[in-house]
Amino acid sequence: MPYFYGMKIIHTADWHLGQRFYDYDRTFEHGAFLSHLTQLVVSQDADALLISGDIFDVSNPSAISIRQFYTFLKEVIAARPTLQIIVTAGNHDSPSRLEAPQPLLDSTRISIIGTVSKRPDGAIDYAALTIPIQDAQGSIAGYCLAVPFLRPGDQPAVEGSESPYTDGIVKLYEEAAEHIAPIREPHQFVIAMGHLHTSGAALSPDDKSERTSVGGVECVSPAVFSERFTYTALGHIHRAQRVGADHVRYSGSPIPMSFSEENYVHQVVLVEAEGSAPPTITPLPLPIAAPLLRIPKTARPLDEVVQLLRDLEDVGDRPMDGAPYLQVNVLVDGPEPGLKHRIQTALEGKYARLARIEGVLPDGKPEEESSTPDRLDQLQPVDVFTKKYRQTYQSDPSNQLVELFNELYHSIEN
Numbered sequence: 397m398p399y400f401y402g403m404k405i406i407h408t409a410d411w412h413l414g415q416r417f418y419d420y421d422r423t424f425e426h427g428a429f430l431s432h433l434t435q436l437v438v439s440q441d442a443d444a445l446l447i448s449g450d451i452f453d454v455s456n457p458s459a460i461s462i463r464q465f466y467t468f469l470k471e472v473i474a475a476r477p478t479l480q481i482i483v484t485a486g487n488h489d490s491p492s493r494l495e496a497p498q499p500l501l502d503s504t505r506i507s508i509i510g511t512v513s514k515r516p517d518g519a520i521d522y523a524a525l526t527i528p529i530q531d532a533q534g535s536i537a538g539y540c541l542a543v544p545f546l547r548p549g550d551q552p553a554v555e556g557s558e559s560p561y562t563d564g565i566v567k568l569y570e571e572a573a574e575h576i577a578p579i580r581e582p583h584q585f586v587i588a589m590g591h592l593h594t595s596g597a598a599l600s601p602d603d604k605s606e607r608t609s610v611g612g613v614e615c616v617s618p619a620v621f622s623e624r625f626t627y628t629a630l631g632h633i634h635r636a637q638r639v640g641a642d643h644v645r646y647s648g649s650p651i652p653m654s655f656s657e658e659n660y661v662h663q664v665v666l667v668e669a670e671g672s673a674p675p676t677i678t679p680l681p682l683p684i685a686a687p688l689l690r691i692p693k694t695a696r697p698l699d700e701v702v703q704l705l706r707d708l709e710d711v712g713d714r715p716m717d718g719a720p721y722l723q724v725n726v727l728v729d730g731p732e733p734g735l736k737h738r739i740q741t742a743l744e745g746k747y748a749r750l751a752r753i754e755g756v757l758p759d760g761k762p763e764e765e766s767s768t769p770d771r772l773d774q775l776q777p778v779d780v781f782t783k784k785y786r787q788t789y790q791s792d793p794s795n796q797l798v799e800l801f802n803e804l805y806h807s808i809e810n
């Protein structure tokens with residue numbers, strides 16, 4: 397007798413709860429997303445929710461962020477009690493802190509995987525990463541390989557490799573697939589999760605936030621996923637996209653993380669999987685609670701800009717936490733001491749929150765490279781290392797050196 401094993405799975409990632417945008421609190425925006433996600437889970441009759449890393453923006457999230465996350469878990473389960481939830485750690489999350497509450501969750505359908513556990517002989521415990529996804533009747537419809545962000549040392553060793561980190565990641569997924577092969581029945585799907593940078597993924601030009609390395613040395617070829625898994629739910633890159641194949645995807649971040657994401661369609665991905673057949677994949681666009689606004693689109697002289705700002709809507713009695721974030725583009729041909737003050741004055745009582753002022757010189761180049769605190773805040777340690785190296789040696793550091801730097805950095809960060 398044929399039996400329907402089809403399952404509806406929602407894939408999301410890169411929430412960055414607790415993130416501030418140019419020093420503005422985003423609790424409201426995250427809350428709006430989480431309410432919308434709960435509605436989607438219910439309206440789509442979702443069976444499972446996969447969150448592929450970077451739940452929190454920092455490794456020691458605030459009490460408000462932690463509370464927001466657990467309130468969401470409680471509410472989504474109350475709204476749809478059969479929902480299974482699988483959460484993995486991203487590079488922004490603390491692996492051990494994220495999974496610390498797991499004992500309490502053992503009696504629920506929620507799994508949080510922060511670390512890659514090893515067996516006494518040092519081998520990776522693939523069973524601990526393999527989570528059965530059950531249908532409403534309790535039958536196993538498929539398996540999820542819940543692989544968190546891998547820190548150097550998590551991945552298996554690859555002898556003689558010039559890129560031990562990336563080659564080790566590929567080997568880990570290969571071994572995980574081999575672990576599942578004898579367990580999995582033909583009517584069961586296998587979904588892999590990952591928080592990593594694949595080669596060929598499109599980044600926006602000024603998105604430094606998720607660039608963990610230069611030169612692409614830390615990129616994993618998406619072929620390792622497309623050839624082995626029914627679907628791969630990736631996190632880390634904030635732009636929603638498929639990589640290499642339709643069934644290997646980044647869900648992207650649900651809310652914009654920088655002005656470079658102005659034109660992204662933020663989304664979660666609905667995956668309808670039935671056995672090992674190609675799944676049906678439907679991106680579900682998300683509403684934006686606080687939009688990004690650039691005024692004007694291209695830089696104009698200050699007097700004109702001030703007039704445009706005065707023409708903006710008044711705030712009225714609306715709360716400001718949904719007001720657009722504003723980037724002001726001003727054409728400058730020299731120092732303008734009163735510039736910021738004039739812009740701030742023009743914005744008084746307006747329904748917009750000043751995030752940044754971009755001064756553009758007549759030749760079209762930005763006024764200064766990257767020394768504002770906000771941009772510094774977005775710099776990764778490896779970027780600082782690379783800049784210092786260039787300054788000292790007038791050349792780029794070798795891939796091997798960058799990899800060694802990352803290894804050292806991650807081992808300290810841990």
Ligand SMILES: [Mn+2]
Pocket residue numbers: 449450486487488591606631632633
């Ligand atoms: Mn990340």
